[in-house]
Amino acid sequence: xxxxxxxxxxxxxxxxxxxxxxxxxxxxxxxxxxxxxxxxxxxxxxxxxxxxxxxxxxxxxxxxxxxxxxxxxxxxxxxxxxxxxxxxxxxxxxxxxxxxxxxxxxxxxxxxxxxxxxxxxxxxxxxxxxxxxxxxxxxxxxxxxxxxxxxxxxxxxxxxxxxxxxxxxxxxxxxxxxxxxxxxxxxxxxxxxxxxxxxxxxxxxxxxxxxxxxxxxxxxxxxxxxxxxxxxxxxxxxxxxxxxxxxxxxxxxxxxxxxxxxxxxxxxxxxxxxxxxxxxxxxxxxxxxxxxxxxxxxxxxxxxxxxxxxxxxxxxxxxxxxxxxxxxxxxxxxxxxxxxxxxxxxxxxxxxxxxxxxxxxxxxxxxxxxxxxxxxxxxxxxxxxxxxxxxxxxxx
Amino acid sequence: xxxxxxxxxxxxxxxxxxxxxxxxxxxxxxxxxxxxxxxxxxxxxxxxxxxxxxxxxxxxxxxxxxxxxxxxxxxxxxxxxxxxxxxxxxxxxxxxxxxxxxxxxxxxxxxxxxxxxxxxxxxxxxxxxxxxxxxxxxxxxxxxxxxxxxxxxxxxxxxxxxxxxxxxxxxxxxxxxxxxxxxxxxxxxxxxxxxxxxxxxxxxxxxxxxxxxxxxxxxxxxxxxxxxxxxxxxxxxxxxxxxxxxxxxxxxxxxxxxxxxxxxxxxxxxxxxxxxxxxxxxxxxxxxxxxxxxxxxxxxxxxxxxxxxxxxxxxxxxxxxxxxxxxxxxxxxxxxxxxxxxxxxxxxxxxxxxxxxxxxxxxxxxxx
Numbered sequence: 001x002x003x004x005x006x007x008x009x010x011x012x013x014x015x016x017x018x019x020x021x022x023x024x025x026x027x028x029x030x031x032x033x034x035x036x037x038x039x040x041x042x043x044x045x046x047x048x049x050x051x052x053x054x055x056x057x058x059x060x061x062x063x064x065x066x067x068x069x070x071x072x073x074x075x076x077x078x079x080x081x082x083x084x085x086x087x088x089x090x091x092x093x094x095x096x097x098x099x100x101x102x103x104x105x106x107x108x109x110x111x112x113x114x115x116x117x118x119x120x121x122x123x124x125x126x127x128x129x130x131x132x133x134x135x136x137x138x139x140x141x142x143x144x145x146x147x148x149x150x151x152x153x154x155x156x157x158x159x160x161x162x163x164x165x166x167x168x169x170x171x172x173x174x175x176x177x178x179x180x181x182x183x184x185x186x187x188x189x190x191x192x193x194x195x196x197x198x199x200x201x202x203x204x205x206x207x208x209x210x211x212x213x214x215x216x217x218x219x220x221x222x223x224x225x226x227x228x229x230x231x232x233x234x235x236x237x238x239x240x241x242x243x244x245x246x247x248x249x250x251x252x253x254x255x256x257x258x259x260x261x262x263x264x265x266x267x268x269x270x271x272x273x274x275x276x277x278x279x280x281x282x283x284x285x286x287x288x289x290x291x292x293x294x295x296x297x298x299x300x301x302x303x304x305x306x307x308x309x310x311x312x313x314x315x316x317x318x319x320x321x322x323x324x325x326x327x328x329x330x331x332x333x334x335x336x337x338x339x340x341x342x343x344x345x346x347x348x349x350x351x352x353x354x355x356x357x358x359x360x361x362x363x364x365x366x367x368x369x370x371x372x373x374x375x376x377x378x379x380x381x382x383x384x385x386x387x388x389x390x391x392x393x394x395x396x
Numbered sequence: 397x398x399x400x401x402x403x404x405x406x407x408x409x410x411x412x413x414x415x416x417x418x419x420x421x422x423x424x425x426x427x428x429x430x431x432x433x434x435x436x437x438x439x440x441x442x443x444x445x446x447x448x449x450x451x452x453x454x455x456x457x458x459x460x461x462x463x464x465x466x467x468x469x470x471x472x473x474x475x476x477x478x479x480x481x482x483x484x485x486x487x488x489x490x491x492x493x494x495x496x497x498x499x500x501x502x503x504x505x506x507x508x509x510x511x512x513x514x515x516x517x518x519x520x521x522x523x524x525x526x527x528x529x530x531x532x533x534x535x536x537x538x539x540x541x542x543x544x545x546x547x548x549x550x551x552x553x554x555x556x557x558x559x560x561x562x563x564x565x566x567x568x569x570x571x572x573x574x575x576x577x578x579x580x581x582x583x584x585x586x587x588x589x590x591x592x593x594x595x596x597x598x599x600x601x602x603x604x605x606x607x608x609x610x611x612x613x614x615x616x617x618x619x620x621x622x623x624x625x626x627x628x629x630x631x632x633x634x635x636x637x638x639x640x641x642x643x644x645x646x647x648x649x650x651x652x653x654x655x656x657x658x659x660x661x662x663x664x665x666x667x668x669x670x671x672x673x674x675x676x677x678x679x680x681x682x683x684x685x686x687x688x689x690x691x692x693x694x695x696x697x698x699x700x701x702x703x704x705x706x707x708x709x710x711x712x713x714x715x716x717x718x719x720x721x722x723x724x725x726x727x728x729x730x731x732x733x734x735x736x737x738x739x740x741x742x743x744x745x746x747x748x749x750x751x752x753x754x755x756x757x758x759x760x761x762x763x764x
Contacts, residue, residue, distance in 0.1 A: 054573070054578055055578055055686075056578070056579075056580070056684070056686065058578045058579070059579065187733050213731065213732050214731045214732060214733035215732055215733060216732075216733050216735070216736070218686070218690065219690060220676070220680040220682055220687060220690075221452070221456055221680055222732075223448070223452035223722075224448075224449055224452045224453070224721070224722040224723075224725070224726070224732060224735070225725075225732035227445050227448035227449055227452065228441065228445065228449075228725075228726055228732065230445070230448070231440075231441045231442060231444075231445040244580060247580065247582070247682060248680075248682060251582075251591065251680075251681045251682065252591070254591075254592035254605070255591060255592055255594075255605055255607050255610075256448060256605075257444075257448065257602075257603065257604065257605060259592070273579065276582060277579075277580055277581075277582045277682060278582065279582055279584065281592075
């Protein structure tokens with residue numbers, strides 16, 4: 001008898017606990033499969049970012065997270081709640097991407113992801129966010145495949161490799177008058193994808209692709225592949241990859257008999273870091289990037305960045321401004337769906353995913369963010385820069 | 397009853413050897429067929445390109461060889477793979493980099509050119525200084541590495557030493573990253589040793605540049621290897637080293653100070669790695685904390701290929717590996733990203749036909 005009483009009391013206790021105050025006041029909209037992020041008075045709303053914070057590509061992660069911290073300082077308010085960045089190091093690769101995603105989704109106050117920085121890590125992390133109902137807005141994951149997979153959560157305000165590649169090929173063929181182009185890529189999702197798009201477009205315009213070589217990332221000597229490229233006598237080399245390898249290639253081009261050949265890279269090589277590594281051998285190198293011409297908003301941001309970190313904006317990577325906008329856009333979307341009930345902030349996850357995907361006309365500092373059905377949110381094209389006198393300046 | 401067993405074992409061994417040789421011949425035949433096909437029939441590259449490949453391979457191979465000797469020396473004496481050796485080389489590379497950086501900011505004005513710096517005013521002295529600094533740092537690192545990480549484990553199982561070495565490698569790498577930052581640094585050479593300067597030779601109607609830095613590296617690594625060979629074969633220390641390699645206990649009983657010999661071995665292997673590191677920074681031009689890792693792995697491969705524990709074997713293995721990496725992908729007509737596949741296939745081939753490496757284990761008689 002005693003046992004039965006005890007059992008009944010236990011059941012009652014459980015039922016009471018389950019229908020506690022939270023359940024009693026939770027808004028209707030939370031009764032979905034994904035539910036709501038419940039944020040108490042003393043907690044913050046968390047937006048995640050992940051990129052390589054250490055190693056050869058660390059400048060990307062450091063730069064982007066710096067810009068995002070400025071964004072939450074400027075715009076980080078959701079109906080009285082503070083927004084905080086949860087910054088993680090994913091090393092840029094697939095393993096790190098999945099590990100970081102799993103770590104982030106375990107935090108109940110984590111609602112949106114401004115990343116990941118690299119395409120490889122993003123591809124691995126997407127399914128995890130999809131399951132947890134976390135909308136993504138990547139400022140820099142540019143691999144074309146990412147938006148072709150039908151993910152509901154993945155969006156980007158980076159312009160795609162396809163757009164960039166087409167622009168670069170057209171510029172090389174029409175503006176620079178290059179007829180024989182050689183390709184070198186680093187075999188990554190980003191580098192190889194970019195090189196392939198440029199090659200296709202360049203050939204369809206009537207140009208000739210004379211060599212297509214892959215190199216192993218992370219090495220210090222590429223003289224052999226450069227010699228193979230030199231044998232094809234190209235007028236220019238298009239490089240798909242990041243600045244660590246590009247700086248080695250540019251350093252060794254003359255040794256391999258490629259003096260006077262134009263070196264043309266993507267947004268992965270743009271930035272002052274590249275200039276520091278190549279010295280005066282970098283003169284005449286081209287890069288296609290999304291760095292916009294200086295408007296008032298950008299100049300104000302640049303000043304704030306310099307004051308906060310002692311480095312000029314854009315020195316470390318080309319994604320600074322986009323990173324700021326990605327966080328700004330996510331905060332706006334969170335604001336549009338968040339509900340306050342008493343002392344608690346509710347953010348319905350399914351509605352937030354939809355709000356980000358249907359974003360229209362968000363005015364950021366680098367451009368307007370309007371998302372298409374597949375998650376492409378940036379419509380502006382690439383800008384071309386050339387190194388002259390040790391500086392990146394807009395090319396003709 | 398001993399005889400039949402030994403005969404059957406003998407037969408089995410002989411059969412195994414035949415099978416090994418057969419596999420070796422088949423793979424070699426395939427390689428040669430493929431190379432013949434690409435190089436002779438397709439003629440994708442001209443003679444000048446092959447010369448460029450060869451040069452790039454020889455230069456890289458020379459550095460691999462210097463590092464490989466460090467692996468082989470330590471293996472010969474301690475029977476351990478010193479996986480932190482690549483990091484010792486990285487420290488040497490930083491030594492060279494910082495020497496150049498400091499000298500670049502010392503003004504040495506002359507009447508003809510008022511803003512000349514020490515680096516360009518005395519290029520020979522600067523390079524010498526860079527080598528002295530790099531070698532000193534690496535030799536010191538090698539010495540303390542042995543004293544702190546390996547000596548307490550002298551009598552421990554070899555697996556523990558191996559794991560300690562990997563740990564030491566990670567510690568040195570991360571230490572360098574924390575001290576110098578993760579980004580690659582551009583090494584600014586004296587103007588006379590500019591990486592794009594060199595002799596131009598004409599091969600089949602095309603100009604091929606033989607860079608000064610490349611020739612300099614190759615000549616210096618050859619000289620150092622000859623020097624080391626003389627040291628091991630002709631001096632008292634060399635004799636002591638060979639004695640310790642053959643049998644530690646007997647050498648000790650014969651009055652050889654084993655601890656001293658081991659210490660000196662680590663200093664010598666560190667010094668060679670340091671020289672390779674400075675060459676690396678002068679010729680390749682970019683250094684960071686990760687600079688030593690890949691060359692370290694490659695040099696280890698080279699040491700195994702040549703016969704670990706064998707000094708001429710390490711030299712041969714290093715040069716061979718460098719040349720295979722540079723010529724292999726083009727010769728096989730495949731992507732340069734797959735050069736490691738070719739290098740390691742050759743390694744497997746060598747180990748199938750000659751399990752103890754091309755020249756075999758000579759320095760050490762005691763195996764395992």
